[in-house]
Amino acid sequence: MQVHRFEKVWLGAAILLIVGFIATIAYGSVGVGVGMVDDSGGQISAQAVQNGNTGTHFDDPGVVKEDGQYVVYVVARQFQFVPGSGDNPVQVPAGANVTFRVTSADVVHGFSVVETNINTMVIPGQVSEVSARFNEPGTYGLICHEYCGAAHHTMGGSVEVVPPEEYDMQQENIEQSADDAQAKEEADQ
Amino acid sequence: MVFVDSYPKTSKLVRSEFIVAFVALGIGALFGIIQSLHRTGVFRGFVSSADYYTILTGHGVLLALVFTTFFIAGLFTWAVANSLERELPHRIAWSAFWVMLTGTVLAAVSIIGGIVGAPSVLGHDLEADVLFTFYAPMKAHPAFYIGAALIIVGSWIAGLAYFKALWEWRSENPDERIPLQTFMVLTTMLMWYVSTIGVAVEVVAFLIPWSLGLIQNVDPLLTRTLFWYFGHPVVYFWLMPAYLVWYTILPKLAGGRLFSDPLARVVFVAFLLLSTPVGFHHQYTDPGIPSGYKFIAMTNTMFLLLPSLLTAFTVVASVEHGARQRGAKGYLSWLRDLPWGKPAFAGCMLAGLMFAAGGFSGMINAGMNINYLIHNTIWVPGHFHLTVGTAFALTAMAISYWLVPQITGKKLRQRSLASVQPYVWFVGMAIMSNAMHRAGLAGIPRRTAEPTYDEFAFEGVAGTVGEMRLQIAIGGFLLFVGAAMFLIVMADTLLARRGGTLSVNGNIPEPLSGADHSPRILDNYKLWTAIALLLIVIAYGPPLASMVADGLFAPGSPPIPV
Numbered sequence: 001m002q003v004h005r006f007e008k009v010w011l012g013a014a015i016l017l018i019v020g021f022i023a024t025i026a027y028g029s030v031g032v033g034v035g036m037v038d039d040s041g042g043q044i045s046a047q048a049v050q051n052g053n054t055g056t057h058f059d060d061p062g063v064v065k066e067d068g069q070y071v072v073y074v075v076a077r078q079f080q081f082v083p084g085s086g087d088n089p090v091q092v093p094a095g096a097n098v099t100f101r102v103t104s105a106d107v108v109h110g111f112s113v114v115e116t117n118i119n120t121m122v123i124p125g126q127v128s129e130v131s132a133r134f135n136e137p138g139t140y141g142l143i144c145h146e147y148c149g150a151a152h153h154t155m156g157g158s159v160e161v162v163p164p165e166e167y168d169m170q171q172e173n174i175e176q177s178a179d180d181a182q183a184k185e186e187a188d189q
Numbered sequence: 190m191v192f193v194d195s196y197p198k199t200s201k202l203v204r205s206e207f208i209v210a211f212v213a214l215g216i217g218a219l220f221g222i223i224q225s226l227h228r229t230g231v232f233r234g235f236v237s238s239a240d241y242y243t244i245l246t247g248h249g250v251l252l253a254l255v256f257t258t259f260f261i262a263g264l265f266t267w268a269v270a271n272s273l274e275r276e277l278p279h280r281i282a283w284s285a286f287w288v289m290l291t292g293t294v295l296a297a298v299s300i301i302g303g304i305v306g307a308p309s310v311l312g313h314d315l316e317a318d319v320l321f322t323f324y325a326p327m328k329a330h331p332a333f334y335i336g337a338a339l340i341i342v343g344s345w346i347a348g349l350a351y352f353k354a355l356w357e358w359r360s361e362n363p364d365e366r367i368p369l370q371t372f373m374v375l376t377t378m379l380m381w382y383v384s385t386i387g388v389a390v391e392v393v394a395f396l397i398p399w400s401l402g403l404i405q406n407v408d409p410l411l412t413r414t415l416f417w418y419f420g421h422p423v424v425y426f427w428l429m430p431a432y433l434v435w436y437t438i439l440p441k442l443a444g445g446r447l448f449s450d451p452l453a454r455v456v457f458v459a460f461l462l463l464s465t466p467v468g469f470h471h472q473y474t475d476p477g478i479p480s481g482y483k484f485i486a487m488t489n490t491m492f493l494l495l496p497s498l499l500t501a502f503t504v505v506a507s508v509e510h511g512a513r514q515r516g517a518k519g520y521l522s523w524l525r526d527l528p529w530g531k532p533a534f535a536g537c538m539l540a541g542l543m544f545a546a547g548g549f550s551g552m553i554n555a556g557m558n559i560n561y562l563i564h565n566t567i568w569v570p571g572h573f574h575l576t577v578g579t580a581f582a583l584t585a586m587a588i589s590y591w592l593v594p595q596i597t598g599k600k601l602r603q604r605s606l607a608s609v610q611p612y613v614w615f616v617g618m619a620i621m622s623n624a625m626h627r628a629g630l631a632g633i634p635r636r637t638a639e640p641t642y643d644e645f646a647f648e649g650v651a652g653t654v655g656e657m658r659l660q661i662a663i664g665g666f667l668l669f670v671g672a673a674m675f676l677i678v679m680a681d682t683l684l685a686r687r688g689g690t691l692s693v694n695g696n697i698p699e700p701l702s703g704a705d706h707s708p709r710i711l712d713n714y715k716l717w718t719a720i721a722l723l724l725i726v727i728a729y730g731p732p733l734a735s736m737v738a739d740g741l742f743a744p745g746s747p748p749i750p751v
Contacts, residue, residue, distance in 0.1 A: 001451050002706040007502060014498040018491045025487065025557050029480075034558040036473065036480035043477070043739075046326075046409075046746050078749075089644070106749050108324045108409060110565050114632035114647065117561045120474045124326060124409045125744030128476040141645035145565035145634035147320055149327070149751045150239035156642030 037120045041101060041127030049075060049124075050105040058103060063091065070098045076122045077105040078149045084142050084157030091160045093167035094137045102128045110145035113159055121146060134161040192271065192595040192695050199270040199277050200596040204683075205286060206263035207593065209293070210256050210585075211679055217252035218672035220244045225621070225665025228638060229658040236304070241638035242318040242751070243303035249321030250300060250337075253423075253577060255293050258340060260585045261430045262289070262347045265374045267592060268433060269351045271695045272368035273358045278350045285347035292339025299333040313400070318751050320636065322420070323396070325412045328748035331400040338392045341385050348378035366704040367712050369450055370437050370697070376457040377429040379718055380422060383725070384465045387418030399748060406745025410477045411736045417468035418729060421490075425464040427577050429457065431584040435504045435541060437697055438588065442534040443527055445511025447700035448503050451707030456503075458711060459496040462721050463489050466728030473560045482732045483557060489728065490555040497548055504541060510701065532604075536587020536611035540580050543618060547575030550626060567640075568629020571622045578668075579618050586675045587611055593682055594691050602681040606674050614671035621664025624657040631657075 003011075028034045048054040057064055061073040061082050072090055075082045084090050092098045102111045102122050109122040113132075120128040122144075134140070144155035162170070193200040223244050226232040236244055262285070270277050302308060302315030309315070310330065317323075317333035351374055355367065367375070395407045395415075436453045440446050447453065469486035472478055509523055517523035528534045550572040553559050563569065594601050601607060630650045633640050640647070647654050710716065 001708050002449075002702050003452070004449065004702075006506070007449070007452065007499075010502045011495075011499065014495055017498075018494055021491050021552065021556065022488055025559075028558040029484075034561075036483055036557065037476055038480040038483075039477050041476050043744050045744060085644070106746075107327045108413070110634070112565065112632070112634070114645070119561045119564050120476065121472075121565075123413065123476060124746040126410055126475075126477040139645060141632070141642065141647070143632075143634055143642065145636075146324075147242060147245075147636040150242065150318075152242070153238055153637045153639040154642075156644050158644040 034117070035131065037128055037130060041103075041129035043125055044103055044127050046104065046106070046124035049103055050077075057101075070096055072098060072100045074100060074102045074111065075105055076102060076109040076111060076144065076148075076155075078107065079144070079151040079155040081111070081142060081144070081155070081157045084159070085155070086157070089139070089158040089160045090142065091162060091167070091170070092134060093164040094134055094161050095164060097131060097133050099129060099131045102130075107148050108146050109148050109155070110143070112143050112145045114141035114143065116140065119145075134159075137161045137163050191598050191691055192267070193598040196270050196276050198279055199266060199282075202277070202282055202286065203263045203267050203592075203596045206259045206266065207589065207596075208683070209290060210259035210263065211676060213251045213255040213259065213293070214582075214672060215676050217248050217256060218669050220248040220251070221672075222665055222669035224248060225662055228640065229662040229665075230639070230641075231658070231662040238638035240304055240318075242320065242636075243300060243316070245636065246303070246318045246320050247297075247300045250296055252582075253321055253427075254337070254340060255296075256585075257427050257577070257581065258289065258344055259293075261426070262286070262344065264430050264433070264585075264588070264592070265347070265351060265377075267596065267695075268370040268374050268437075269354050272370035272697070273354055275354060275358060278353045278357075281346060281353060282350040285343050285345075285350060287343075288346060289340050289343030292336040292341075292343060295332045295336030295339065297336075299330040299336065302330065314750060316751065322416060324416070325396060325399070325407045325409050326746035326749045327751055328400055329751075331397060334392050334396045334400055338389065338397070341389060345382065345385070348382065351375060351378060366707075366709075369447075369453060369700070369704065370433060372454060372712065373429065373433045373436070373457050375714065376461050376717075377426065377433075379714060380429070380461045380464050380721070381426050383461075383718065383721055384419050384422030384426070387415045387468075388420075391415035391419075404742060406742045406747055408736065408742055408744060409746050410475065410744075411733075411741070413475070414468070414472065414478075414733065414736065417471045418465065419468075420471055421468050422464040424573075424576065425460050427581040429460060431540065431544075431581050432456070432500055434584050434588045435500065435537060436507075438591070439504060439534070439537045439541075440507035440511055441698055442531065442537070442591070443508040443511030444515040445507060445513075446698045448506040448510060449702040449706075450700040450704045451702060451711070452499060452503055453700075454704075454707055454711045456496040456499050458717050460493075461717050462724060463493045463496075465721065466724045467493060469728070469732070470555055470557075470560075473557055474564050477736075478732060482728070485728050487555060487557045489724070491552075494548070494552065501541075501545065508538070530608050532607040532611055533587050533591035535608070536583050536590070536614075539611050539615040540583035540587065543575050543583070543615065544580035546622075547572055547580060551576065563629050565635055566629035567625045567633050567635045570635050571625025571629055574618060574622050574625070579614070579622075583611060583614050583618075586614070589675075589679060591693050593679065594693055595695055597683060598687045598691070599682055599685050600689055600691060601678070602685050603678045607678045610671055610674040610678065613667055613674060617664045617667025617671055619664075620660050621668065624660035624664065627651055628654070628657045628661070633657075 057073040140159040142157035299317040307314040307316040317329035467490040512523040517526035
C-alpha cells in the first residue's frame, strides 16, 4: 500500500493528538481526582420511591450527617426536586464535603448545579451519587436538564451555600425546634 | 449518457426517495424555526410551551431519522448503480422504500396526534412527544415505536438490494476490486446492521410490548443503554455518506481527482470497526455504570477521530490538486481559484469546514471529565447542528444540485438562488451554533421550552444571555430561509420539463493513487465485521451482562404518559 510522505506525517500527528487527549483525561481522573458518576449509588425500586416506602432517607429527603459528612438526599419527580425546588432549597455549608444522592420517582431527569461539575442523569431504579465541595457561599442554580414531560421547563431549584457558622446555628435551631415539638407532644400526652 | 437514460428504473426509485426526504426536510425546518423563536422567547405564539416538545420530537424524528435515512437510501442507490454500472434489484429496493414510508407515516401520525390533543386510538393516547431519544419510562403511542422500527427494518432491506447488486456484479467480475463508491456504501451498511441491533432489540423486545401493556415494566437504564449502542453509530450513518460525496465527487467538482483510494478504504474500515463500541460516551453521567466501561468507550471514541482527521487531509489534498490542475498557484492562494460560485462545490466545502468546528466541540464532548461542564446543555445541539445539521444536511443539499439533474434529466433551475443557498446556511449555522456553544458553557440546558427559572438566573461567560438568545433566533431564521431556498430550487427543477443537455455527469475520474495500491484484505468484509463484533463484545458484554443479571425487566418502571 502506498502512503504518501505527507500522509504519514499527518497520521503521526493525529495519533499523537489522540493519545494526548486520553493522557490528559487519565491524568484528570487519577492525578487531579475528577471522579466519574458510576454505580456507587446502587439500585432502588422506583415505585417504592414514588410511594415513599423505600425504608431509606429517600422517604423523607433532605440533608443528613453520615460519618461526619453531609449527605443530601434528593428525589426528582415531575416537576420538582425535593428538596431543591421553590421555597425549599438544598442548604449546605460552605467548605464541607457534600455528597448528593439523587433518584427519580418517575421518569428520567437530570440534576445539574449550574456552573459546577455537579451534573448527573437521574434514572428510575438507580441512585446517582456525586460529591462536591462549595467554597463560596451563595445561591447556585439547580436544573433538570433532561426532558421529563410537558412542564419540564419549570423544573428548577437552587442550592444555598451558607457560611459554616450560620449553617450550624440553623441546624441547631431546627433540631431545637424539633426537640421542642417533641417535648410539647410528650407533655400533651 | 445521463444516469436517468442508462438506469431509468433506478432513477425513479432515487427520485421517490429524495422527494420523501425533501418533504421531511421542509416540515422539519418549519418545526425548527418555531422552536428557535419559542425557546429564545422572541415569539411564543405558535404553540404552548407544553406543545413545544411535540414540535421538538417532530423536528428530531423528521430530520435526524426520516430526512437522513431517505436521502441516504437515494444517494446509496445512485452510488451503487453508478459504480457497478447496473440497475438495482428492483423488487427488493422498492419494498424497502414502502416499508420505510409506512414507518414514517405511522411515526408522523402519532407525533401529530400530540398537537391535536392526543385522541385515544386503539386504547392508547395518540401522542409521541417523547423526543428523538424516547427514553423509557416515558411512553408514546405504540404506533410511534412500530413506525420507528419499520423505518429501520426498511433501511435493512435497502441494504440487501446493494449487497445483491454486488453479488451479481461479483459473479461477472470475479477478480476486480470493488469500486470505491460501492465499497463505501457496503461498509456503511455493515456498520449500520451491526449498530441498529441495539435499537431494534430495545424497541421490538421491550418498548413495543411494554407500550401495548403486554409487559408491565422495563429497566430504564438497560433500554437507554441499548438506545445509545445505536445512538452514536447512527451519527456515522449520517456522516459516512457525506464522506462518500467528499471523497468521490468533490475532487471532481474541484477539477481534479481523489488523492488516495487506499486511504479512503482504510478510513471506512476504521469506521466499521470503531463506530459501535463508543455509546457509553453518551452515558458518562449515568448512574449504574462503572467508570471503567466509560473509559473504554472514551478510548474508542478518541480513536474515532483518526478516520476523520485522515479525511480532512485527503479531501483537502484532493481539492488542492484540483485547483492546481486548473492552474492555481501559491501556498494558500489556490483556495481563491476554486469554483466557489457552483452550489454543489461550495456547499460541500462549507459543510466540510463547519464539520471541522463540529469535530473540535465533539472532542470536548468525548472528554470524559470535561464533559461534566457541557453534558445536556445547549452546547450539545450546538455541536450536532454542525455535524448532522451541516456536515450531512448541507452536503446532501449541495450534492442534490448535482445529482437531481442526473436522475431527472432536467437542468437545474433557479441557479442564482442555488448558488447563494449554501452561504445562507453557512452564515445561519455559524451564528446559531456559536451562540449555542457559548450558552452551553453558561449552563443553559438543551431540550427545554423556556430556559428561565424562578429560583435563579443564568449568567453568560462571554456575552450576555440576551445576546445569545437573539443570535440563536436570527441563526434559526436564516437556516429556515436556507432550507426554503433549497426546496424552491428542487421543486422548480423537479417540476420543470426536460430539455437541453446537462452540464453534469456521473463519471468519476480515477484516483491519483488507485485501488490497485491498496491491499486486497481491505475488501474482506467478513474479517472486518468479525473484528467489529469482537470489539463490541469487549465494550458491551460485561456492562450489559451486569444490567440483566438482576432480571431483564428489573429494576423496572411502568409506563408514564408525558
